[in-house]
């Protein structure tokens with residue numbers, strides 16, 4: 702059985718957290734239902750669900766991740782970048798979080814096919830994961846094409862707000878990299894204001910540093926759509942001092 706969804710978590714101790722994205726999309730096919738039923742539980746990064754960890758005790762990272770460096774991808778969509786990173790860097794462990802269950806099922810299909818060994822999956826909101834990650838436990842973080850929320854009155858729903866960036870800063874190790882990819886100019890603007898406000902330092906020295914992808918980048922489904930529709934990717938690299 703899949704663990705309970707954090708975005709709809711009704712545990713009495715759970716704080717009210719608005720989540721505006723989608724949790725379910727098209728009906729899953731039988732294979733996808735099987736992936737969720739059979740594979741998801743074993744891939745859990747630890748006790749994230751409020752139902753099993755209402756005191757929000759921190760995850761024992763060394764026990765769960767064998768003392769290896771742990772990376773984090775927030776909102777992995779279909780999981781192509783997440784699996785690519787896991788396969789490229791077998792010496793690390795990487796946690797992906799994504800509340801959209803169709804995306805989680807797609808990722809599980811990829812993990813099963815490739816037999817990827819170093820990916821953990823939190824099928825829910827990053828904020829619930831931040832609660833139980835110890836301080837300085839994550840060595841690198843990725844935010845690829847976060848939901849753009851184009852209307853001005855919705856900008857406060859964006860990931861690049863204090864509500865998400867402050868706990869992210871806390872869980873990252875000093876010296877950790879935080880990568881943000883987006884195709885929305887106004888999202889770039891907000892990112893370059895809010896991320897440094899949370900304590901991060903932008904690493905760009907010139908336009909090449911934000912117009913060219915990282916050497917180990919894997920273009921995501923969302924990026925492919927943005928390129929087809931004529932939008933320009935921006936690749937922003939921050940350091941957590």
Ligand SMILES: C[S@@+](CC[C@H](N)C(=O)[O-])C[C@H]1O[C@@H](n2cnc3c(N)ncnc32)[C@H](O)[C@@H]1O
Nearest residue numbers: 722776777778801826827845846848921922923
């Ligand atoms: C525009 S999609 C991009 C997906 C993927 N990164 C890509 O590039 O194709 C943004 C994703 O972020 C997820 N998301 C939104 N808020 C989130 C949160 N609080 N925690 C984790 N994921 C979140 C959404 O469910 C959605 O799948």
